[in-house]
Amino acid sequence: MTDTSEKLDYSKTLYLPQTEFPMRAGLPEKEPIAVARWQKMDLYKRLRESAAGREKFVLHDGPPYANGNIHIGHALNKVLKDVITRSFQMRGFDSNYVPGWDCHGLPIEWKIEEQYRAKGKNKDEVPVNEFRKECRDFAQGWIKVQGDEFQRLGVVGDFKNPYLTMSFHAEARIAGELLKFAASGQLYRGSKPVMWSVVERTALAEAEVEYQDYESDTIWVKFPVADFNPDLVAHEDTSAEDFNEMTAAILGSSVVIWTTTPWTIPGNRAVNFSPRVSYGLYEVTAAENDFGPQPGEKLIFADALAEDSEAKAKVTLNRLRSVSAEELGSLTLSHPFKGLGGGYEFVVPMLAGDHVTDDAGTGFVHTAPGHGREDFDAWMDAGKKLRERGIDPSIPFTVDDGGFFTKDAPGFGPDREGGPARVIDDNGKKGDANKAVIDELIKRNALFARGRLKHSYPHSWRSKKPIIFRNTPQWFVYMDKELGDGTTLRSRALQAIDDTRFVPGAGQTRLRSMIEERPDWVLSRQRAWGVPIAVFADADGTVLVDEAVNQRIVDAFEAEGADAWFAEGARERFLGSRANEPWVQVMDILDVWFDSGSSHTFTLEDRPDMKWPADVYLEGSDQHRGWFHSSLLESCGTRGRAPYNTVVTHGFTMDEEGRKMSKSLGNTVVPQDVIKQSGADILRLWVVTTDYWEDQRLGKNVLQTNIDAYRKLRNTIRWMLGTLAHDEGDVVPVKEMPELEQLMLHRLAELDEVVRAGYDAFEFKRVTRALIDFMVVELSAFYFDIRKDALYCEAPSSTKRKAAVQVVRHLFDHLVTWLAPMLPFTTEEAWLERYPSSESVHLEQFPAVPADWKNDALAEKWKKIRQVRSVVTGALELERAKKTIGSSLEAVPVVHMNDAALEAALSGIDMAEISITSDLVVSHRGAPADAFVLREVPGVAVVVEKADDKGLRKCARSWRYTDDVGSDPEFPEVSARDAKALHELKALGRI
Incomplete structure (x- = not known):
């Protein structure tokens, strides 16, 4: 034995994986660093710059209420939106995302009133604009909190410049939209039974009722x-x-x-x-x-x-x-x-x-x-x-706003001894x-x-108290009034529904049935915080239509916000020379759904970085009676069509037993807790692997399932990074690659179609299922397992090794970019590990797939090869269980073939290599009775023999058993293949 052999540590001569990408993710610690980095580099701005000139793809954000920390429903909703915008951005679009907040209405006003009650303060004794300022400040505080929480989820958007329904421009536009309804004769004052909250002293819309x-x-x-x-x-x-x-x-x-x-x-x-x-x-x-x-x-x-x-x-x-x-x-x-x-x-x-x-x-x-x-x-x-x-x-x-009987209910109203009877009291209890x-x-x-x-x-749905139906004067929009072109608001809305794509399709039927059956749209609310119904009317309810008056109102709102309507002297200011006429200033507040339903005007239409109509609206299925509904009516009433081309809906999150989450049951899952314990990418993985169109389940066991799946994905990425540490950029023409490498490229071509179609259809589970199965089953347990020997042991000049490295390079680039919309933190970490000079994986595009990668005939052939392999690996597992062998390299399977088609597929294929054995013999003799068979692969039977019984020796470097170990005198402990590799490494000065 030579000195070289004596001193050589064979493990140091192998191309073993080398990477700083850790197996342990540490997401809770790393993710905030990534968020800070994205904010510092202004990733959102960089995305816009990189996409300049591309076709726009716009998802318009349905605004959450700015009145508390986000819950699991918010997390589900925002992750889905982020996946959509990122996936279109990485497929050649300028996919803009502008987050928004609904800032008016009872959710916020109710919080301020609760604070008042706790302090013994009377809202009615506070000047209205002072009260409104408190509501505005309250909303602004929560916008900051929720914005930070959304970004911690990995959501990228224009958080520096979101849209707010309480911005002066938005309030001016909302008022302007109302005035369009008034000018076209669609707005009227009527007396109808409306859903009335005695507790909150206001009319309610369908979407405000549960x-x-x-x-x-x-x-x-x-x-x-x-x-x-x-x-x-x-x-x-x-x-x-x-x-x-x-x-x-x-x-x-x-x-x-x-x-x-x-x-x-x-x-x-x-x-x-x-x-x-x-x-x-x-x-x-x-x-x-x-x-x-x-x-x-x-x-x-x-x-x-x-x-x-x-x-x-x-x-x-x-x-x-x-x-x-x-x-x-x-x-x-x-x-x-x-x-x-x-x-x-x-x-x-x-x-x-x-x-x-x-x-x-x-x-x-x-x-x-x-x-x-x-x-x-x-x-x-x-x-x-x-x-x-x-x-x-x-x-x-017969019943007033406080739930008391009136004089129209003789014997029960004010004439009743002891005072009027009451239907519901201030606490929502039966009177x-x-x-x-x-x-x-x-x-x-x-x-x-x-x-x-x-x-x-x-x-x-806010006070959680029962409501009543009560006849009261309110402001309505006609559903069935002819609009001068042979249409009505109802007919326009129904046509718009037919023209819209719904995902899932059942949403179309649901929204259509609601529009078909709904009564006239009640707009008025008897509250203080919101955009007023900024019109003047006479005693009969006839609305003043005067362009000059309307323009003064809109201009004032643009400059000062809707507070201008409640300021001293507002009537005279807006009416101008008509102030001496008997016009009454309407003081009701607009239904908050009209606010958010108008958001397409001051967001999609008014922002140069957006477009109208939106490509997608995505919200929970309850928004068929909420935002989808009000946006449809508002846009159809003023523009004749829906403000969206596609409506995507998601279900609600239940606990693991399928029960509704509630604090009283103690079964809520708080997204902040999941992020703190496991990381946002784990929560995101749950979102994209669930059937989000339906109600989903979430709990400890579901999260653990996703943690396990994530670990497998991460380990696959880690192995690729380690292998690519030895990538020298060699390029082997596809036709010169071994068939196994060609097969992997074919699979990437197939997956490319699946991934793009899945993102197009908003079927994220389809994408993740395909990628997880590919990475875990086809790569880790098949391709990587087979190719570890060539990648670790083959000589630097080996075409097989170069081709395998090249394929791993392609696998990494495709898989990491495909996963980036769903797992932005993990893929960013992996991408920067691979390409440290890169700014971000999120500025990349999905790689193109060359036409010559697709090879259906080869794929069909390898189905047969893998069938034979499955019988071999089954036999090996049985021998391992018996402890007859340890490693599969100790085995030499004898494969008895009785199927011409399967045997033909093996032609030119090193089945020992594919089966990860030291050798493999194909026999045409009849199989012994105890040979291993699989019922689903007839015509194949396997007997496992031991390599050392065949006179084969174990290579000290690759651990394969061969008959040429010792054939090279300089390296007598290794096979000829490994000795060749050692000679090349020595010549290169690497050993």
């Missing part, structure tokens, strides 16, 4: 028949005697209604029935109750509900005869409170209604037009007929209104039955 379980009092009420008009009933085939008998029976009966809102009975003005429902006249034959119907009473019910009603009242009913729709339509009823407090003397008509069913109740709907949308519509639709019958069609205001109504019904023998029902009931 449904919670609530226990309501239910009552069955008797409305006595007051009159019967025989002229409205066809009775030619009935004798006069029989008809008179029928008339007498009905005149002595009562129609029974059912309701879950007893407090609305004073507001009743009609009873609705359905011509499609079968009704009958019933007589009480027995009764077992403390109150209610007694034997001999005659009552009318839907036949399908008579038995259930009978049970509720503990009575026995006998059906006398059918009651036709004609007969019902000919009836007028008496109000059960007739005479109470000198009121309720009006007649109660029976009206046909499409909304009536016999699914529950009695088949009759108590109609209080001041307390329900369907009730209001039915009453208004019958207006002409009511007048013809001499019935007053006016709607009473005494239901009890007062029920007690009076019992007193008057008008109550048929009573009970309780637990059901879904609307609550304010």
Whole structure:
């Protein structure tokens, strides 16, 4: 043995991986450093500079409320948006992201009022603009906090210059948009039932309401028949005697209604029935109750509900005869409170209604037009007929803004002993209104039955307290008024929905159904913090349309903000020479959804770095009734189309058992905690690996699954970096590469299509699944495992080694850039480790794929090769388990082939190398009975023999067993291949 051999440490002669990229990520410590670096280099500005002149791709940010730390829903939402903007930026677009905040409305105003209450301070005693300043300051503070939290998630955007609905320019534009509705005649003052929060003293929009379980009092009420008009009933085939008998029976009966809102009975003005429902006249034959119907009473019910009603009242009913729709339509009823407090003397008509069913109740709907949308519509639709019958069609205001009965509810309002009854109190608790109504019904023998029902009931999503439907004057936008071009706001919106791409597609159906069914858009709120409904109107509600006045309003808002509307002398200032005319300054506040729904004007239209319409709006699925909805209506009302081309929605985050997260259950996942413990990239990996279109689950176990997946990805990246430490930039033509390298390039070409299509379709799980499977299964457990020998041991001149390094180079560049939109911190760390002179991976583009990489025929061949390999590796694993062998290099598998197609695929392939064994023999003899087989690969059987039994010796450098170890006298402990490598390294002075 020579001196060289004696002194040589073979491990130092190998091209072993070398990298400073650690296996342990340390994301919680490293990520803030990356954020600071991006801010210092102004990455956002660099992105804009690098993309100058490219086609714009704009995702318009739906603004969160600036009133608290971000929660897991914010994290999910912002990560999805960041992935979209980054992925388009890295595919040749100028993909701008401008974050925004919704700064007006109850979420912020409510916080200030809470502070006032804690200090014993009365909001109404504070000048309005002073109060508004406190709201503005509060919002500004949270914008800074949330902005920092979003950036800590890795989100890159124009955080130095976000859009704010409370900026003076935004407030001017919002007011200007409202004035467009006024000028086009779409804005009107009307009196309709609106969802009203007694606790917050304001009307609410659909998007401000959530449904919670609530226990309501239910009552069955008797409305006595007051009159019967025989002229409205066809009775030619009935004798006069029989008809008179029928008339007498009905005149002595009562129609029974059912309701879950007893407090609305004073507001009743009609009873609705359905011509499609079968009704009958019933007589009480027995009764077992403390109150209610007694034997001999005659009552009318839907036949399908008579038995259930009978049970509720503990009575026995006998059906006398059918009651036709004609007969019902000919009836007028008496109000059960007739005479109470000198009121309720009006007649109660029976009206046909499409909304009536016999699914529950009695088949009759108590109609209080001041307390329900369907009730209001039915009453208004019958207006002409009511007048013809001499019935007053006016709607009473029976409940005020505090939930108290008014003078329009005699016996329960101010004339009541002890003061007016109340529906809901300031704390959102039930008042005494239901009890007062029920007690009076019992007193008057008008109550048929009573009970309780637990059901879904609307609550304010801010105060979490139940709301009521209350008739009150508000400002509305017409949904169905013709706009001069043959369209209405509703028809425009429906057409815009058809023209929009929805991801997932079900969102289109959902939004369409909402637009089809929605009532006129109520814009007014009785609050202080927001953009006012900056119009002047006369006593009848006619809006002043004067371009000069409107321009003064917009100009003032641009210079001073909406506070100008509330400043002393504002009326005279804006009206100018018309100040002596009887115009009233409207002091209601605009629905906050109109604010955010107008954001496309002062963001997409007004910023030179944006464009209109946006390519994408992305928010939670609740925004079909929120931001998507209001943006659609605002834009269709002023521009005739939607402000977006695509709408993407995500679901909500549940705990691991699928339950809604709540502090009371203790099952919330706080994004700040996850970031602190594991890092933002772990949270981001969860986002992009989940089916975000549906509700997702998150908890300790889910996070651990993502931590494990991340570790595998990181280790794959780390191995590539270590291998590329030896990259000398050699280029081997594709056709001169070994087939295995050509196969990997083909797979990159296939993945390139998957990745780009996945990002286009916003299917991030499709992208991550493909990349994770490729990196873990095809690279770590296949290609890298096979090529470690060549990469570590082959000579510097080896084409195989050079080709493998070149392929790893391509793998790294593609994989790291493909992952960059999803894992920005990890990929930035890896990229700068590989390319220390680079500014950022996020300034890169996805690498192009040369046409000659794609090789479908080769891929088909290698499917067969891998089938054979799977049988070999299966046999090796079995021998390892028996401890017959340790390393697979100790084995020489004998592969018995009985499949011509599979064997043909092996031609020219070193199957020992592919199987990571020292040698491999293909045999055409019949396989022994104990040979290893896989059912899914017929025609292949494997017997594992040991290399040292074949007279092969172990190479001290590569650990392969060969028959030429010792053939080189200078390096007698290694194979000829390894000796050649050592000679080259020695000549290069590397050993």
